[in-house]
Amino acid sequence: MSAIKVNALQKSFTGAPVLKGISVEVEQGEMLALIGSSGSGKSTLMRHLSGLTLADRGPASLVEVLGRKVQQHGRAASDIRRTRARIGHVFQQFNLINRLSVQTNVLIGALGRVPVWRSLPGWFTDAERRLALEALELVGLREHAMKRASTLSGGQQQRVAIARALMQQAEVILADEPIASLDPESSRLVMETLQRINRERGITVIVTLHQVDYARQYCRRAIALRDGEVFFNGPISALDDTTLATLYGTAHETAERPLIPSRPRQASGLELNPV
Template sequence: MIEFINVEKVYPNGTKALENINLKIDQGEFVAVIGLSGAGKSTLIRCINRMHDITDGKLYVDETNVSNLKGKQIRRFRRRIGMIFQSFNLVTRTTVLKNVLVSFVPDNPLWRKITGLYTQEQKRKALEALDKVGILDKAYVRVDQLSGGQQQRVALARTLAQNPDIILADEPIASLDPVTSKLVMDDFKRINQELNISVIMNIHHVEVALEYADRIIGIRKGEVVFDGESAKVTDEILHEIYSGNIEELKAALEESHAHV
């Protein structure tokens, strides 16, 4: 379980990114975080794995106070939390399989890190992860020969190989075409349901969020202005989340129509 208690985040330049955040997210939930650009969506999910430190309040993941972790504790903690970025973060000049095997590097002894050698068990787990996202046949293909959607699935497989409890996704379909976006979102939904992995996704496409997520968290100016079931999101609620910025709301909805 993830729990935010009166969490605030203020950047060194004085910008208040999060204010008075109180949330509980249970294991196995699929949560979409929506809102205007700059509302604090990315900051919210990046606090969960300590990519950003909170300024005030408390943040717990399974009763662990995230702010208290130091050094190796943070690295161990992050093993349980997968992170998917819009930019994929892959090494494009090497094979798909090698990119997935990278997830095992933190656990390997120094000699394996230096030689780049992995165990048979690690290779098996990497291939299983590729199979789960439907690209096992691309295992020995160089990443730079793949489409954007295939690359995002490699990133997802790399995350699955580390056997996480939670997957954080920061705009995972922002740079993908509509057909590929649907395939990637289907992967997230299937993984969430079959493996009971919590998915917390920052997403710009409103209708995609409503279609795939069980729960919507609406952020406006760093504060939660809506938290509830996707089915209960009305036009009035969307107007409140988007703070009367009709143009950005229309753009998000239009992009969504293109992606569903």
């Protein structure tokens, strides 16, 4: 079963087409890069995958995630909230609550699974707090659990956002430009974290990137959009400089910032056990 299936997706804003009949599939357990120049439709496509944006109404338009309809013919599925609970989001802006502790920000990921009466005052069980600490350990930030989120660096905050998705028990993670505002070292840590949870937990990850070298290093397949259409869909190895020059319409520098190579991780004895 495909993790994500998109068919004949079209979207226009104020009459201008942004997505022009997009049809793609993503297999379960893939880590896929979504690339293309600014304005190509990457973020718009990502928002359609969880129904944050609805497509134009068309007879064949369909978005399915984990075998369940998210939207069809430009209408949201009646049980879309159940599907959204299985999708984690990582945004460029982190979307943390700065005045709360790092651990509490991670615990927010569990709100979709706890009773309303308990979520309103922010009551979490000891077991949930332990799971939040485990998620923070998985992203290398357990020692920061009691700090205010605002005291962390940008790269650390982004890894807290990933831990929040793990706390949510997300089966698909949509990471929209997660390293766009980060320095190279922080970018490396964030991409390695996404790659590790993809490989060791089997979580499907789709990440939009401007830095093509990061896509080449961390993803096996890429989908490239150009002017709202699929320009490339295939293995990273086939994404050569000639293809990129055509995609971006100019001689393309494969990384907007210097790429820091992955460094071997020291064995810590920590395994990624399902939350």
